[in-house]
Amino acid sequence: MELEPVIGFEVHTELKTNTKVWCGCPTTFGAPVNTQTCPVCLGMPGSLPVLNERAFDISLQVATALNCEIPPETDFDRKNYYYPDLPKNYQISQQYRPLGREGWLDIDLGEKGTKRIGIDNIHLEEDAGKNIHPDGATHVDYSLIDLNRAGTPLLEIVSKPEIRTKPEAEAYMKGMKALLEYLDASDCKMEEGRLRFELNISLRPKGGTELGQKVEIKNLNSISVVMKCIDHEIERQTEVLEEGGIVEGETRLWDEVKQVTRSMRKKETSFDYRYFPDPDLVTMTVSEERKRNIANSLPELPLAKRARFVEQYGIPDYDAGVLTASLQMAEYFEAAILAHNNAKALSNWMMTEMIRRLNEMGEDASAADFPVRPQALAELVRLIDDNTITGKIAKKVYPLMVETGKMPAVIVEEQGLKPIDDSAMEPIVQKVLDENPKMVEDIKAGKMKAIGGLMGQVMRATGGKANPQTVQSLIKKLCGVE
Ligand SMILES: [Zn+2]
Structure with missing residues (x-):
C-alpha cells in the first residue's frame, strides 16, 4: 500500500x-x-x-x-x-x-x-x-x-x-x-x-x-x-x-x-x-x-513584488521569484538597479555568485549583511558594460570584493587588472605570431580555426587583460587576412 x-x-x-x-x-x-x-x-x-x-x-x-x-x-x-x-x-x-x-x-x-x-x-x-x-x-x-x-x-x-x-x-x-x-x-x-x-x-x-x-x-x-x-x-x-x-x-x-x-x-x-x-x-x-x-497599510507582499519585477525590469519569472524570496534580496536588487540600470546582468550576478555565498553563510545570512554592497555590484557591471574590464576579469574581481568589501574600481587598480591599452597590444600579438609560424601559415592558408589557438596564447600572455575583439582583429591584420 x-x-x-x-x-x-x-x-x-x-x-x-x-x-x-x-x-x-x-x-x-x-x-x-x-x-x-x-x-x-x-x-x-x-x-x-x-x-x-x-x-x-x-x-x-x-x-x-x-x-x-x-x-x-x-x-x-x-x-x-x-x-x-x-x-x-x-x-x-x-x-x-x-x-x-x-x-x-x-x-x-x-x-x-x-x-x-x-x-x-x-x-x-x-x-x-x-x-x-x-x-x-x-x-x-x-x-x-x-x-x-x-x-x-x-x-x-x-x-x-x-x-x-x-x-x-x-x-x-x-x-x-x-x-x-x-x-x-x-x-x-x-x-x-x-x-x-x-x-x-x-x-x-x-x-x-x-x-x-x-x-x-x-x-x-x-x-x-x-x-x-x-x-x-x-x-x-x-x-x-x-x-x-x-x-x-x-x-x-x-x-x-x-x-x-x-x-x-x-x-x-x-x-x-x-x-x-x-x-x-x-x-x-x-x-x-x-x-x-490595516488592510490599506500593508506593504507590497512577495507575490506582488515578484510580478512587478517581471513587469518593470523585464527579468524572467523564475529570477524574480528568487530575488523576491527575501525582502533584503529584493531591496538589494532595486538599490543596485538604481545605481546602474542593467537588470539582467545584476540579477545574474546575484543569482549565481551572491546566492551561493549567502547559502554557505547559513540560513540566517541576509543580503543586508553581504560584504558586497549593491552599489559595488552595480559598479562592477558598469565596468563590464563600458568595456573597462572583461567579464573574465570581473570574475576575478568579485571574490576580492567579497573578501575585502572594497569597490571594484579600487581592486582593478590595486591588482593591476586594468585591460592592456589597445595601442600596446600590437607588439604582444606580433610576438605570439613569431613564436607560432605554423599557425600563422594555417591562417594565411585560410584555416581560420587556428585563430582561436593564437587568441588563447595572447590571452595567457596578458593574464586575460586583453580585449578579445582587439586581439582577433590584430591577428587577422598581422596575418594579412582581413
Ligand atoms: Zn517585565
Missing part, C-alpha cells in the same frame, strides 16, 4: 516590538541574564498584565496578510502548565477566540505553480524564559533560569494539515518566513530562536481522506532540520505501519547527534491544560474601520 504524508505546521515567531507583551521590559536579545525583568514577567503575585498595543497591531497585520477572518472580539486565555521557565505557572494565550481564523498562504512550487495552504488560526501569546545548563556541566542536577525572554510577544500561526510533500513543506516555511520579513513583523533570526517551527506529520493511504495519528516535533529552528525530520518520520512511521503497528500520538524532539527524532512525551490534549479566560485582561474589539486601515 502506498502511503502519503499529511503535514501541518505551527509557526512560532517572536514579534519585533521594543517591549514585552504584558509589561514594559525591553526585548533586546543577548542582554545579561535576568536584567530585563519586572514583577509582571517574573510572575509576582498581584502584578497585572497590560496588552502591548503594538504587538496586537502587528498580529492583526499578519492575520490580514494571511487572508484570515478577524472576529470583532478576541480575548486571552490561560494555558496552565508547570515548567521552571514559566514563572506564572500559566502562559497567556488565545484558545477560544483567537484573533485570526480561516486564512491561507499561497506557496510557490516553481514550475508546478502555486498551492493554497489553509491557516486554521493565528493567536498571540507570550514566550517563556530559558533554562540554562552551565557550559559542559552535563552531570549537574540543577538548571539556571534566565527570564529575559519571558513575556516576549509570540505569534503562533497554525496551518491546516494540507501539505503533502517535502517541497511543499519547504515552500511553506520559506513563504511564511518571507511574509513575516516583508511585514517587518519579526526579524526571523532562526538561530536566535526568533522563528521556530513545530511540525506535525502522519501517514495515510495515498489519496485517502481520513487523517492518521499525528506526531509532533517541537522546537525546530532550522528549515534544513525540519526537512530531515520529515524524512526520518516518514521512514519511521512507514516501518511501524508496515509491521502492523500503531503510530502513537506523541511529541518528539530532533536528536542532532543521532540524526533521528526521539520521543519526549505523550501528547497532552487541550483538556490537560485546563484553559480558561484570563480575568486580568479585557476582551479586545476590532472595528471594521481598524481592519480597513
Whole structure:
C-alpha cells in the first residue's frame, strides 16, 4: 500500500516590538541574564498584565496578510502548565477566540505553480524564559533560569494539515518566513530562536481522506532540520505501519547527534491544560474601520513584488521569484538597479555568485549583511558594460570584493587588472605570431580555426587583460587576412 504524508505546521515567531507583551521590559536579545525583568514577567503575585498595543497591531497585520477572518472580539486565555521557565505557572494565550481564523498562504512550487495552504488560526501569546545548563556541566542536577525572554510577544500561526510533500513543506516555511520579513513583523533570526517551527506529520493511504495519528516535533529552528525530520518520520512511521503497528500520538524532539527524532512525551490534549479566560485582561474589539486601515497599510507582499519585477525590469519569472524570496534580496536588487540600470546582468550576478555565498553563510545570512554592497555590484557591471574590464576579469574581481568589501574600481587598480591599452597590444600579438609560424601559415592558408589557438596564447600572455575583439582583429591584420 502506498502511503502519503499529511503535514501541518505551527509557526512560532517572536514579534519585533521594543517591549514585552504584558509589561514594559525591553526585548533586546543577548542582554545579561535576568536584567530585563519586572514583577509582571517574573510572575509576582498581584502584578497585572497590560496588552502591548503594538504587538496586537502587528498580529492583526499578519492575520490580514494571511487572508484570515478577524472576529470583532478576541480575548486571552490561560494555558496552565508547570515548567521552571514559566514563572506564572500559566502562559497567556488565545484558545477560544483567537484573533485570526480561516486564512491561507499561497506557496510557490516553481514550475508546478502555486498551492493554497489553509491557516486554521493565528493567536498571540507570550514566550517563556530559558533554562540554562552551565557550559559542559552535563552531570549537574540543577538548571539556571534566565527570564529575559519571558513575556516576549509570540505569534503562533497554525496551518491546516494540507501539505503533502517535502517541497511543499519547504515552500511553506520559506513563504511564511518571507511574509513575516516583508511585514517587518519579526526579524526571523532562526538561530536566535526568533522563528521556530513545530511540525506535525502522519501517514495515510495515498489519496485517502481520513487523517492518521499525528506526531509532533517541537522546537525546530532550522528549515534544513525540519526537512530531515520529515524524512526520518516518514521512514519511521512507514516501518511501524508496515509491521502492523500503531503510530502513537506523541511529541518528539530532533536528536542532532543521532540524526533521528526521539520521543519526549505523550501528547497532552487541550483538556490537560485546563484553559480558561484570563480575568486580568479585557476582551479586545476590532472595528471594521481598524481592519480597513490595516488592510490599506500593508506593504507590497512577495507575490506582488515578484510580478512587478517581471513587469518593470523585464527579468524572467523564475529570477524574480528568487530575488523576491527575501525582502533584503529584493531591496538589494532595486538599490543596485538604481545605481546602474542593467537588470539582467545584476540579477545574474546575484543569482549565481551572491546566492551561493549567502547559502554557505547559513540560513540566517541576509543580503543586508553581504560584504558586497549593491552599489559595488552595480559598479562592477558598469565596468563590464563600458568595456573597462572583461567579464573574465570581473570574475576575478568579485571574490576580492567579497573578501575585502572594497569597490571594484579600487581592486582593478590595486591588482593591476586594468585591460592592456589597445595601442600596446600590437607588439604582444606580433610576438605570439613569431613564436607560432605554423599557425600563422594555417591562417594565411585560410584555416581560420587556428585563430582561436593564437587568441588563447595572447590571452595567457596578458593574464586575460586583453580585449578579445582587439586581439582577433590584430591577428587577422598581422596575418594579412582581413
Ligand atoms: Zn517585565
